Amino acid sequence: MKILMLVSSMHAGGAERVAATLVNAWAERGDEVTLTPTYSSKGSCFYPLSDKVRLAWLADLAGTRASGAVAAFKRLLTLRRHVRDTRPDVVVSFLTNVNVAAILATRGLRAPLIVCERTNPTVDTTTGQVWRRLRRLLYPRADMVTVQAEATAGPFARQVPGIKRLAVIPNPLPAPLLDAPLVAQRDGGPRELLAMGRLVPDKQFDLLIDVYAELAPRFPDWNLRIWGEGPQRAALESQVARLGLQERISLPGRTETPWEALAQGQAFVLSSAVEGFPNVLLEAMALGLPSVAFDCPSGPREMTRDGQDALLVPAGERGALRDALRRLLEDQALRTQLGARGAQAVRQRYALASVLSEWDALFDAVRGARP
CATH class of the missing domain: 3.40.50.2000 (Glycogen Phosphorylase B;)
Incomplete structure (x- = not known):
């Protein structure tokens, strides 16, 4: 054809x-x-x-x-x-x-x-x-x-x-991810909570940074890394500096090897206000990254089977995102369970x-x- x-x-x-x-x-x-x-x-x-x-x-x-x-x-x-x-x-x-x-x-x-x-x-x-x-x-x-x-x-x-x-x-799901090794959960730090996407308002990385700032004192061995590039870079960097978290939050830019970057983390978060079908969530789950996602329109609910395969929280609710991230960061058994279940589900369905x-x-x- x-x-x-x-x-x-x-x-x-x-x-x-x-x-x-x-x-x-x-x-x-x-x-x-x-x-x-x-x-x-x-x-x-x-x-x-x-x-x-x-x-x-x-x-x-x-x-x-x-x-x-x-x-x-x-x-x-x-x-x-x-x-x-x-x-x-x-x-x-x-x-x-x-x-x-x-x-x-x-x-x-x-x-x-x-x-x-x-x-x-x-x-x-x-x-x-x-x-x-x-x-x-x-x-x-x-x-x-x-x-x-x-x-x-x-x-x-x-x-x-x-x-x-x-x-x-x-x-x-790209073919190489179907048999890629799952990420390993570490017993100790440092560990990375990952986000990835264009640095634009719809991704709500400013909200994510504020939520992480509330959790950072409780989880000193967890750092936040936001991969991506875009017009909000200067504003986000200023926000990180204002919070005094330059050593804990990094914005390394765009990567040409996103799967390798994702595989370096121990958890993933999608903080978007709106999506069409978030490839990065699909790929993070396929690699076994336990994930937290806003239930934004559209994609995360279907991709996570109504929250069975990741922690799905009401869109835009800052407190709910904080609580879900706290659960994930403090519970290695939950991370291991969600990571394995999510990978199996998306590798089969997509x-x-x-x-x-x-x-x-x-x-x-x-x-x-x-x-």
């Missing part, structure tokens, strides 16, 4: 990581796969790609890296020509802006189109009004729309009426082979519906 995957860029990010995982798996099993970043010029991919994946940068195909309406229209025409020349059996598109362009570019062409939301679009605050209106107008023209969590499907169907098919498909089978069902559905 010939698959064309469209994604905004191949920089570091959750959508890009999933795109790389999928195209690599499809190519390795024998599909003819083209990956096209649509909004960035030629460069290197943050995540490794199989040499069996054809990489085609839209900016290079269009011959322009300029911005503005004329350049955008030229890229749209180039995208349409690219789809026509590639002659895919199916087109898969990630992210709202790319989805809108893909719908416009494929009108009248034979290739069925699956557009994929990579956040929870019903609570996302970063998508502008223009894109929201275009999404509402154009998504009903796609052959299929996917979201990442069951909790998102109903509200999104009401937000964007008229969608032909709406499917829920989770992110796959294995790459299982998610690929779900994708195959989507491909069959949209191809069967086209004349």
Whole structure:
């Protein structure tokens, strides 16, 4: 089968990581796969790609890296020509802006189109009004729309009426994590409580730092390490300094080896106000990291089986997060139990082979519906 995957860029990010995982798996099993970043010029991919994946940068195909309406229209025409020349059996598109362009570019062409939301679009605050209106107008023209969590499907169907098919498909667990060794719980310190994500308000790392500051005197052998980069770095560093916790809280930046970084910890916390499908929680649990997560929309409740496989606390409740972290940090038996149970559950439910089978069902559905 010939698959064309469209994604905004191949920089570091959750959508890009999933795109790389999928195209690599499809190519390795024998599909003819083209990956096209649509909004960035030629460069290197943050995540490794199989040499069996054809990489085609839209900016290079269009011959322009300029911005503005004329350049955008030229890229749209180039995208349409690219789809026509590639002659895919199916087109898969990630992210709202790319989805809108893909719908416009494929009108009248034979290739069925699956557009994929990579956040929870019903609570996302970063998508502008223009894109929201275009999404509402154009998504009903796609052959299929996917979201990442069951909790998102109903509200999104009401937000964007008229969608032909709406499917829920989770992110796959990358294959190397299926048999990776589980993290070891230490009898003594120093130990690390880990968090990971872009340093932006939605991740609520400022709240996490305040909660940790309340616990730090009680747990002198536990340090907090927050991996990631973003516009809140200066504010978070100032907060840490104000609390006098520079020796206990570190913000080492972005890592190109997130699984290795996670494997160095003894517990994980997700403090987000909103998520689409938090890959980092999935990966932390797969490595056996006992986890605490806000029950934010959406993903953590489904991923933890309603809190069976991690400590799930009401979204935004600072006191509940503090109490859950206290339970986890003081109880090694609980950490060991949660870590093992969580790893077994997510490795089974989100294995790459299982998610690929779900994708195959989507491909069959949209191809069967086209004349």
